[in-house]
Amino acid sequence: MSQSIKSMGNNVFEDSLYENISVMGNIKFVNEVQVNEVDATGIIKANEYIKIEDMHLVGELFAKKAAHINRLNCTGKIDITGDLSFEQFQSKGTLDVEGHIAGNNIKFIGILNCNEDCEVEQFDVNGAVNIKGLLNADTIKIRIHELSQIKEIGGNKITIYAGNNKKLLGLVKIITGSPRILECESIEGDDIDINDVRVSVVRGKNIKIGDNVKAGHVEYSDSIDISSSAYVKECIQI
Secondary structure, rough: OEEEEEEEEEEOOOOOOOEEOOOOOOOEEEEOOEEEEEEEEEEEEEEEOEEEEEEEEEEEEEEOOOEEEEEEEEEEEEEEOOEEOOEEEEEEEOOOEEEEEEEEEEEEEEEEEEEEEEEEOOOEEEEEEEEEEEEEEEEEEEEEOOEEEEEEEEEEEEEEEEEEHHHHOOOOOOOOOOOOOHHHHHEEEEEEEEEEEEOOOEEEEEEOOOOOOEEEEEEEEEEEOOOOEEEEEEEEEE
């Protein structure tokens, strides 16, 4: 039978099924666990796989295995050793994932780090992004606030530009002031609009190369627009 718990202070949960958990304090999940709703202010630690339908967190989440959180709203730090999956993800702070990221919509303010691929439908990040594999999404919007690196980017509509750090002030205090540049091996999509990017290869249907872009090889099928302040080594229509 699932349980509902409301508590303050330090809490250790050993059962596998809970209905609602509301805690002001610290939570430790010892075993694999499934929870309908978590509302917490504090630190959550999970030793095994966690599956949570709804999570509202102000604080920190540390998961040693994979985590599936269907709908997540967080202000703070999230550290996942395994894979992270979700439907709706909205967060401010830092996100570190050792495995894959997979889901529907992600809206994030802060610093996002992923050691493998990130595959979602909508990717909206305001801050810094470091993805060692492929970022694949239908719609990608990145506002860069410090040096970012993504190995490969693929999508339908891709928009990248340097954000205004003054607008970010007060939301997260983790931006270091490094150059607001995104470095990438390749960008492929239908509609591409990029600024403040260093990229080896760009392929797309309609491409706009804006200010502060250095690109090696560009291939387009329908339209191309290159800023006078951009550098493109080679551009061909296919």
